[in-house]
Amino acid sequence: MKPRKIKRRPVPTNCPYCQTNTMPDFKAVDTLARYVSERGRLHAHTRTGICSKHQRFVARAIKYARHLALLPFSELT
Numbered sequence: 001m002k003p004r005k006i007k008r009r010p011v012p013t014n015c016p017y018c019q020t021n022t023m024p025d026f027k028a029v030d031t032l033a034r035y036v037s038e039r040g041r042l043h044a045h046t047r048t049g050i051c052s053k054h055q056r057f058v059a060r061a062i063k064y065a066r067h068l069a070l071l072p073f074s075e076l077t
Contacts, residue, residue: 015051024054026061029070036062040074 017024024032035043035050035058042062045055065071 013049013051015049015054017054017057018051024058024061026065026068026070029065032058032062032065032071036071040072 026032035048037043042059045052048055050058062071066073
C-alpha cells in the first residue's frame with residue numbers, strides 16, 4: 001500500500017503588497033523579519049501567503065538587508 005499524504009491547510013493568498021500596491025523594501029526590517037524563521041531561513045510563499053512575484057522581491061530584499069547588516073544571517077549565537 002502507498003503511504004497517505006498529509007494534507008496541509010492552505011494559507012490564504014492575501015498578498016499585503018498587492019493589496020497596498022507597494023513593493024518590499026530592504027529598509028523595512030520589521031516587515032521583512034516576519035518572513036524569516038528563527039534559524040534565519042526564508043519562509044516559502046505558500047506559508048506566508050505572498051504571491052510569487054512579491055516572494056522573489058522579499059527574498060532579494062532580505063538577502064540585501066543581511067549584507068548591509070540590517071538582518072542577521074542566523075539567530076544562533
